[in-house]
Amino acid sequence: MRWSSTRSSARALGIIIASGILFAFAAFLVLAAAPQKHLSVYSTAANYSLPIVQRQGRDYVGLLELLEPLGSVSAKFDSRRWRLHYNNILGEFTVGESRVRIQGREADLSAKFFFENDRGLVPIDSLSSLLPRILGGPVTLHVESDRLLIGSVGTHFTAAIAPEDSSRLVFHFTAPVNPSVSTEHGKLHMTFSREPVLAPASPTLTFDSKTITQAKFSESNGAAEIDVTTNIPLMANFSPDGQTITLEPSKAQTAAASNTAPPAPPQKLLAPSPAPPGAVPSARRYFAVVDASHGGSDSGETLSPSLAEKDVTLALARRLRQELENRGIPTLILRDSDANLSLDDRAFAANNARAAVYVAIHAASSGHGVRLYTALLPYADEEDDGPFRSWSTAQQSSLGASQAVLASVAAELKKQQVAVRGLTAPLRPLNNVAMAAFAVEVAPPGLDLSQLASPDYQQLTMSAVANGIADVRAQLGMAP
Amino acid sequence: MIPRHLYIGISVLLAAVLAMTIYALRMRGRAVATSVSPSDTRPVAPPAAGPTEQVTLFVAYDDIGMLQAHAARIPLPSVRQQRAEELLRSLLAIYLDKSSPHPLPPGSDVRGVYLVDPGLAVIDMNAAFADGHRSGILSEELTVASLIQTLSTNIPGIAKVKILVEGKERQTLAGHVDLSGFFDAAGINQLAAQLQNSP
Numbered sequence: 001m002r003w004s005s006t007r008s009s010a011r012a013l014g015i016i017i018a019s020g021i022l023f024a025f026a027a028f029l030v031l032a033a034a035p036q037k038h039l040s041v042y043s044t045a046a047n048y049s050l051p052i053v054q055r056q057g058r059d060y061v062g063l064l065e066l067l068e069p070l071g072s073v074s075a076k077f078d079s080r081r082w083r084l085h086y087n088n089i090l091g092e093f094t095v096g097e098s099r100v101r102i103q104g105r106e107a108d109l110s111a112k113f114f115f116e117n118d119r120g121l122v123p124i125d126s127l128s129s130l131l132p133r134i135l136g137g138p139v140t141l142h143v144e145s146d147r148l149l150i151g152s153v154g155t156h157f158t159a160a161i162a163p164e165d166s167s168r169l170v171f172h173f174t175a176p177v178n179p180s181v182s183t184e185h186g187k188l189h190m191t192f193s194r195e196p197v198l199a200p201a202s203p204t205l206t207f208d209s210k211t212i213t214q215a216k217f218s219e220s221n222g223a224a225e226i227d228v229t230t231n232i233p234l235m236a237n238f239s240p241d242g243q244t245i246t247l248e249p250s251k252a253q254t255a256a257a258s259n260t261a262p263p264a265p266p267q268k269l270l271a272p273s274p275a276p277p278g279a280v281p282s283a284r285r286y287f288a289v290v291d292a293s294h295g296g297s298d299s300g301e302t303l304s305p306s307l308a309e310k311d312v313t314l315a316l317a318r319r320l321r322q323e324l325e326n327r328g329i330p331t332l333i334l335r336d337s338d339a340n341l342s343l344d345d346r347a348f349a350a351n352n353a354r355a356a357v358y359v360a361i362h363a364a365s366s367g368h369g370v371r372l373y374t375a376l377l378p379y380a381d382e383e384d385d386g387p388f389r390s391w392s393t394a395q396q397s398s399l400g401a402s403q404a405v406l407a408s409v410a411a412e413l414k415k416q417q418v419a420v421r422g423l424t425a426p427l428r429p430l431n432n433v434a435m436a437a438f439a440v441e442v443a444p445p446g447l448d449l450s451q452l453a454s455p456d457y458q459q460l461t462m463s464a465v466a467n468g469i470a471d472v473r474a475q476l477g478m479a480p
Numbered sequence: 481m482i483p484r485h486l487y488i489g490i491s492v493l494l495a496a497v498l499a500m501t502i503y504a505l506r507m508r509g510r511a512v513a514t515s516v517s518p519s520d521t522r523p524v525a526p527p528a529a530g531p532t533e534q535v536t537l538f539v540a541y542d543d544i545g546m547l548q549a550h551a552a553r554i555p556l557p558s559v560r561q562q563r564a565e566e567l568l569r570s571l572l573a574i575y576l577d578k579s580s581p582h583p584l585p586p587g588s589d590v591r592g593v594y595l596v597d598p599g600l601a602v603i604d605m606n607a608a609f610a611d612g613h614r615s616g617i618l619s620e621e622l623t624v625a626s627l628i629q630t631l632s633t634n635i636p637g638i639a640k641v642k643i644l645v646e647g648k649e650r651q652t653l654a655g656h657v658d659l660s661g662f663f664d665a666a667g668i669n670q671l672a673a674q675l676q677n678s679p
Binding site for chain 2: 343425427
């Protein structure tokens, strides 16, 4: 009897331990599988996204990171108090408390303020009341979809069946858009992750067409989506100004159905062929692609104990985009938040943008001034295939243009008395980019590493880089 | 409800697990410390016997961001593959010295060099070399250019070079310079020429 009791107790203990292990394993799996949430921010200064973190069951975001692209911002932590300066506005936050002071006036957050790893975290659902006090203007927060619009930046759209052809659906947007488009049986999805596209009066639009029956607007996880329901394969055509998207029957699908399609290229990585010299692709909406190297778990070089390369490259890339756009050069930034992007992802995105020039931004603690690099191509182990370029040497046909841009940028940096050096480097993704491409590695001007984070130094170098690109824009296919 | 002797048994087992964990951690720490100990750094002594030969080593200098050609006399074996390994070890010896112009991580070593006809050289470096390498485009490319240019200058017939780490392909050396492809020896020769010009 006693032995039996002991055995049942041991079995019970074993079950409890096994259950605990299984529960911990299941919790780990659930947490590991949960997708990273992002807050998309749209403003006249910049569009960007920020990682959302969860604290005590609520969504939080770093306030300093949110304000950084919008103006001059700094913060200081002293004991439990975090003091934030945005332009001339002072915000005071206390760890563990929801009451804050903005310019001496009290306000309430919806939950406690957190300070972790030099980041001041505020609950997202408080942004609609907090930000107007700091920014001095209206903000619109879409809580369910994690989208934040600062000022009047929304992009509206209309959709209508073309009068002459009921199988064509035409979208008109109030600003240029560049959605990612995907299809599945009976659906075409357009995802707008970079544009503040807003819902029409009714989220579901129905059409008097046998082939395209409806378009439905939705938004979630920092992006807007339009799902078009159709019973034929559709393809999306973009107007040169990026404000009109026409969905029409896919000619390729029709050709495939009649067995007249050309054979598919071999299954290897290939880059699209660049446009002929002097030609301006009709679908080009961005002239320049700026790539903030590293990001997410890849911090790049640890420039100093408090300064990672990935943060400096992001700040430099944002400045370069601003400088290029100030010169009338439409610019796409590849990484506009602390996100992981593989080298292949960067090259794919750059090639798909069909821009004229690609700029990779790096930062370094060694040496001084700015180093510029064009690609040092690897030993060619595969050949181009018809109109497609070998992935590993896609840069080959653009090397001349790359060197011309590098020379122009170097000349502009010299004009600004910045020490500059031009080299080649075995550096991806330069090799995989089918357009003029170069990398900029910014080192401090002297021995002081903190200069890498200095707004004045960043402005000086990126302004010169933008001037160098603008000087050769005609050679690269853009009207001066 | 659980009998006392069961509590005692589990407690003893947990104590044993804890003790073994502490012991294992201490042993691991000792092993790590041993592997990165400065006393283990190369240079590897050259062969005691054999004639010395004049070679050209391309040495990186971080302070000026340049590569400089140095003439040296080192004993080299007659077998081509072993000559290649000794050449690179002589180069690493300079980088691992206290007065190194381009410090490499302690314990950096060449695991082997394989010369595969026609014209392919495979350099297999150890993990310490890559894992502790300083990050930065220029810093990484000085290392790679130094190794390959030294090899291709002194071992005729090398057209392309592959760098492996612990026998495996690696994407980048330390976050920048691409190690996934084959280096074109002619391209590296041009890069070495660029790196020998003062900035």
